[in-house]
Amino acid sequence: MERIFCIAIGYVFGLFQTAFFYGKAHGIDIRQHGSGNSGTTNALRVLGTKAGLIVFAGDCLKCMAAVWLVRLTFGTGHPDTVYLLCLYAGMGAILGHNFPFYMGFKGGKGIAATAGLVLSFHPYFIPTGIILFFGIFFITHYVSLGSLLVYAGLMIQLVICGQTGLFAGMTQAQLLELYGVMAFLAIMAYWKHRENIVRLVHGNERKTYLFKKNKVDTEKKATEEK
Numbered sequence: 046m047e048r049i050f051c052i053a054i055g056y057v058f059g060l061f062q063t064a065f066f067y068g069k070a071h072g073i074d075i076r077q078h079g080s081g082n083s084g085t086t087n088a089l090r091v092l093g094t095k096a097g098l099i100v101f102a103g104d105c106l107k108c109m110a111a112v113w114l115v116r117l118t119f120g121t122g123h124p125d126t127v128y129l130l131c132l133y134a135g136m137g138a139i140l141g142h143n144f145p146f147y148m149g150f151k152g153g154k155g156i157a158a159t160a161g162l163v164l165s166f167h168p169y170f171i172p173t174g175i176i177l178f179f180g181i182f183f184i185t186h187y188v189s190l191g192s193l194l195v196y197a198g199l200m201i202q203l204v205i206c207g208q209t210g211l212f213a214g215m216t217q218a219q220l221l222e223l224y225g226v227m228a229f230l231a232i233m234a235y236w237k238h239r240e241n242i243v244r245l246v247h248g249n250e251r252k253t254y255l256f257k258k259n260k261v262d263t264e265k266k267a268t269e270e271k
Contacts, residue, residue: 047123051115051130052137058111059141062152063103064088067096076151084142084153086188086253094256101157108138108161116165125214128167132226135162139230143237154237156192159230163199169206173198186252189241196231203227 064083068075071092075083079091085104089097115134120127139155139162163174177198181191206212207220215223235242244250 047119047126047130048133051119051133052140054114055108055111055134055137055139056141057137058107058114059138059143059158060145060147061103061107062142062145062148063107064096064100064153065148067100067103068092071096076148082153083148083151084155085157087153089253089255097255101160104142104153104157105161105164107142108135108158109165111135111138112162112165125216126219128212129215129219129223129226131166132162132223135159135166136226136230138162139233143233154192155230155234156188156195159192159195159234163195167206167211169211170199170202173202182253186254187245187250188253189238189250190245193235193238193242196234200224200227200231 062083064075064085064087067088068078068091073091075087075091079087081087085097085101088100111134112131115131116127119130123130135158139158141152142158143152143155144150145152160174160178163170174195177195178191181194182188185191204224207215207223212220212223241250
């Protein structure tokens with residue numbers, strides 16, 4: 046029952062679609078521009094760097110808030126499974142972000158929300174997430190590649206840390222459940238990025254920049270489409 050409750054908490058937090066609401070506040074429906082995705086990267090490309098940073102912060106914080114609430118609620122009474130319950134909360138937030146019911150279950154791809162999970166789950170995972178994502182991003186400018194490698198790195202690190210005693214008090218069955226939840230999130234991320242993966246393989250994935258070049262590329266693309 047606790048697991049379902051934690052997923053529900055996360056899903057409710059995840060329903061706050063930062064890109065959608067930010068876009069509406071500026072007179073556009075983000076789903077009708079760029080990639081049509083309600084997430085950080087599309088907001089960055091369509092609305093600029095400031096919008097991208099605001100959307101990233103909002104989507105990141107909503108997952109962090111869900112995890113913190115679950116930790117405050119269950120941390121004392123369930124010390125042995127608190128990390129598992131927090132991961133369920135993070136999963137719920139990512140599901141809410143990716144599949145918001147009031148938007149026809151069409152949201153984002155969950156990477157900014159995943160960043161919130163990494164930042165609030167356990168300090169050991171923060172360096173891995175930061176190094177993998179930003180290292181790949183600044184070298185290649187492929188957000189999708191950085192995002193996918195983050196999940197691969199987190200999955201490997203979670204299993205190593207779990208088997209070497211980081212989550213003291215958890216049984217092997219609970220650890221396997223922990224790995225299963227993370228594996229589900231990784232599979233969902235790869236599925237949501239399936240078109241990006243195809244473009245990466247064929248060498249025509251679109252690059253993303255933090256500043257001026259995004260707007261130039263967007264305007265150029267809009268001109269070409271006309």
